[in-house]
Amino acid sequence: MPELPEVEALRGLLENRVVGRAITRVWLVAFSALKTHTPPLDALHGLEVSGVSRHGKFLDVDAQGVHLVFHLARAGWLVWRDEVPTAPPRPSKNPLALRVVLDDGSGFDLTEAGTQKHLAVHVVTDPQQVAMVATLGPDPLADDFSPAAFGAILDRAGRSQIKGVLRDQRVIAGIGNAYSDEILHAARLSPFTPATSLDEAGRAALYEVVRRVLREAVERAGGKEAKELKDSKRATMAVHGRTGQPCPVCGDVVREVSFADSSLQYCATCQTGGKPLADRRMSKLLK
Structure with missing residues (x-):
């Protein structure tokens, strides 16, 4: 997408x-x-x-x-x-x-x-x-998307998992499954982190990563022909769509959590203290 x-x-x-x-x-x-x-x-x-x-x-x-x-x-x-x-x-x-x-x-x-x-x-x-x-939320690259505005979003999100907060178009517009994976990897956060568990420093760091990852991706995509954009996006992903491949930061294997109609990718070493997240779909199959 x-x-x-x-x-x-x-x-x-x-x-x-x-x-x-x-x-x-x-x-x-x-x-x-x-x-x-x-x-x-x-x-x-x-x-x-x-x-x-x-x-x-x-x-x-x-x-x-x-x-x-x-x-x-x-x-x-x-x-x-x-x-x-x-x-x-x-x-x-x-x-x-x-x-x-x-x-x-x-x-x-x-x-x-x-x-x-x-x-x-x-x-x-x-x-x-x-x-x-x-009903779209604010654009994360807009001038008025400030640290305070982002903090207010996290406050309203309560205990919701940060992955879902980032990709909810009614909360923040434009981020989907791929870039939410990339943002959380760059921020070294588990996708299941509750939004309100982030302290002031954590919020500030995540805000900066959101803006940086998206700005860099916009710069890379700018000027490319439409037919080149898909391959260009795939080539620059650190974890998204790279299940089983080595993490470019630490070398650990990129892991996946599957859902009914989607999946997320992450690095356990970089994001979850080395602990693999439960893959709910696989857990059901193994029962």
Whole structure:
């Protein structure tokens, strides 16, 4: 799933290529992707793109006050095309969900792999009309995301595990499973640490790590083509997606905790005092 750094890179790519161009056509291929009906999709036709912004993991293409807002979900992606095929796309088994054509013949596709379809496209006159955008927490790279604001978030979280706090979009926008793993590894914290157990120094340290990890990831992703972002992200992960491989800091094996529909990765030496965390799914299988 693309998270804040990759979505920010896609935002920059779109901003450089679509602002000032008119949308000539939007083709909807996967009808389940469109979550709104007013304004209609063809309200975008003929409008000039005036800006591209990011709301957490959502991208927002503003065409003279009509917004194409989309979330790529777990298996969605954006494919840029210097030349869009002239023939209208037809529903098929390929992953194409939506195609946007610009007045110079270029454009982009939204695709989604797999059978679970969660890619979401909205056409609205205000991004806040998208329920999940309206309920987003603060952006962790925003100027007003201060240590005090982060401390207040941890206070409200109470005994909730810090991994869940970091990836809850209603609490902090843009961090998902991958970067929460990376942040906690860099901060040397167990993912199961209760939010309120952190003292003042621990909170300050975690705040700095959140900002540093995300800023560095944004810098690495910036300027890359969309097709390069996935591999670039995977190549820079220290623990996420690296179960069984050596930790780049201490050399211990990277371990995993599995859940029903996701998993987390961590280093026991760096994060849990050398004690492996219980893998609840494996524990059930061994009973």
